[in-house]
Amino acid sequence: MAFDIRPAASHFVNGQPVEDEAGTPIPVICPVTGDEIARVHAATPAVIEDALASAEAAQKDWAAMMPRERGAVLKRAAAIIRERNRELSVLESRDTGKPLSETLVADATSGADALDFFGGLAATLTGEHIPLGGDWAYTIREPLGVCVGIGAWNYPTQIACWKAAPALACGNAMVFKPSETTPLGALKLAEILVEAGAPPGLFNVVQGAGEVGAALIADARVAKVSLTGSVPTGKRVYAAAAAGMKHVTMELGGKSPILVFDDADVENAVTGAILGNFYSSGQICSNGTRVFVQSGIKERFLERLAERLESGVVMGDPLDEATNYGPMVSERQMEIVLGYIEKGREEGARLIAGGGRVDRPGFFVAPTVFADVTDDMTIAREEIFGPVLSVLDFEDEADAVARANATEFGLAAGVYTSDLARGHRVVAALRAGTCWINAYNLTPVEMPFGGVKSSGVGRENGRAAIEHYSQLKSVYVAMGASDAPF
Numbered sequence: 001m002a003f004d005i006r007p008a009a010s011h012f013v014n015g016q017p018v019e020d021e022a023g024t025p026i027p028v029i030c031p032v033t034g035d036e037i038a039r040v041h042a043a044t045p046a047v048i049e050d051a052l053a054s055a056e057a058a059q060k061d062w063a064a065m066m067p068r069e070r071g072a073v074l075k076r077a078a079a080i081i082r083e084r085n086r087e088l089s090v091l092e093s094r095d096t097g098k099p100l101s102e103t104l105v106a107d108a109t110s111g112a113d114a115l116d117f118f119g120g121l122a123a124t125l126t127g128e129h130i131p132l133g134g135d136w137a138y139t140i141r142e143p144l145g146v147c148v149g150i151g152a153w154n155y156p157t158q159i160a161c162w163k164a165a166p167a168l169a170c171g172n173a174m175v176f177k178p179s180e181t182t183p184l185g186a187l188k189l190a191e192i193l194v195e196a197g198a199p200p201g202l203f204n205v206v207q208g209a210g211e212v213g214a215a216l217i218a219d220a221r222v223a224k225v226s227l228t229g230s231v232p233t234g235k236r237v238y239a240a241a242a243a244g245m246k247h248v249t250m251e252l253g254g255k256s257p258i259l260v261f262d263d264a265d266v267e268n269a270v271t272g273a274i275l276g277n278f279y280s281s282g283q284i285c286s287n288g289t290r291v292f293v294q295s296g297i298k299e300r301f302l303e304r305l306a307e308r309l310e311s312g313v314v315m316g317d318p319l320d321e322a323t324n325y326g327p328m329v330s331e332r333q334m335e336i337v338l339g340y341i342e343k344g345r346e347e348g349a350r351l352i353a354g355g356g357r358v359d360r361p362g363f364f365v366a367p368t369v370f371a372d373v374t375d376d377m378t379i380a381r382e383e384i385f386g387p388v389l390s391v392l393d394f395e396d397e398a399d400a401v402a403r404a405n406a407t408e409f410g411l412a413a414g415v416y417t418s419d420l421a422r423g424h425r426v427v428a429a430l431r432a433g434t435c436w437i438n439a440y441n442l443t444p445v446e447m448p449f450g451g452v453k454s455s456g457v458g459r460e461n462g463r464a465a466i467e468h469y470s471q472l473k474s475v476y477v478a479m480g481a482s483d484a485p486f
């Protein structure tokens, strides 16, 4: 498809593209060829100032609008995204390397779902009436003000929408900083929101690495920070936000377990393990990278997993819709993943599939499966963020649950069993924010998503997200005279 993916300018501020070439250049590298396909510049202090000032100015009028009208803008943006899904998906595929067969169904469309959902909720965000004998109180749900969104590189457009939609529905403005690895998708969202009727300055995009994010968080005009990123970055961002007593949402990393019991439908469990490890070439925070398989079906599970990887994976040009498996987002990420595969070998895990770089241009790593992984191995403890699935053995349910919980992370978990009582019992005992029974990695916008322990704070999606982009004002109303002791 021959359209120019280079953006009009690096940033989008106060309703228009803005350039300032004094900022550090950020090359956009195509993960399939290694070529530079676009170039943006990091935001200078002047660009950051304009973005925050225009957000602050736009927010007041936006919050004063009829909530239904705010919702209508978000729904129009969703409709425009759906109309342009193919173009936006091509852009996302070129920015991230993810196959078009994925981006067509999981990126901009998921963003549109969020804009539709929160657009619909906008008019329902009311307070409550609290009777107090003769007196009474009521609450008003108010916006927070200017929110900062900071994105990761694996789902650039989806992350921008998942943060913008609830923020704007509640009457906030946003300054969004995409990952420096994937700067393009959020700029399109900014343009589309303006086209849908959002006032200039309501949603701004500024580019840059951690310093730009840090400068945004430190600004006194910012009331809230929502980050999608790694746990170490989350700790830094949370600490910086705490210094200004700002609200936070932290969507961080994971090392999630999938428990496959002897009574599971093996084929279905293999499907879950594939979805939970190899979609987006493994670059998904909620991936179930520790697959605990009960001894009775272990060999059958491994056999079918290896067969399906052998026959089903189609690597290649992400823009070819037959391709279902792309490269790592960057050379750096590829090196990180290859390092973990080496560690797995050194520490004695049994390689069942993959195990290295693929002999072709681009940053491709073969879908890799290790069996006989033990809890102490590095590949079972650390987030890899790549296509490396570890199979761990277990015999006993309670033991498997205890081992699944023995991690600092708590983003997600899955259970495969045909015994529904077991499914619910195990999920109740797992310490994870998002769980699936006989499914994996499905994240409809209606369902809250987020982690516990080091995997995060707050929830995105669902009605739950509203709590994290609004605050309550309580008003006590006396119906009689005030009463004082003297």
Ligand SMILES: NC(=O)C1=CN([C@@H]2O[C@H](COP(=O)(O)OP(=O)(O)OC[C@H]3O[C@@H](n4cnc5c(N)ncnc54)[C@H](O)[C@@H]3O)[C@@H](O)[C@H]2O)C=CC1
Pocket (backbone or CB within 6 Å): 150, 151, 152, 153, 154, 155, 177, 178, 179, 180, 208, 209, 210, 211, 212, 213, 214, 217, 227, 228, 229, 230, 231, 232, 233, 234, 236, 237, 250, 251, 252, 253, 254, 284, 285, 286, 383, 385, 411, 451, 455, 456
């Ligand atoms: N829980 C979730 O919803 C998701 C979590 N992730 C996590 O994201 C990570 C991968 O993404 P990366 O981009 O490599 O993460 P990262 O943590 O390196 O960067 C995330 C974002 O934070 C920014 N940043 C870095 N230092 C900062 C600072 N001091 N202040 C403000 N901003 C700063 C980066 O520029 C980037 O935009 C993985 O660990 C993954 O698990 C990814 C997708 C979803």
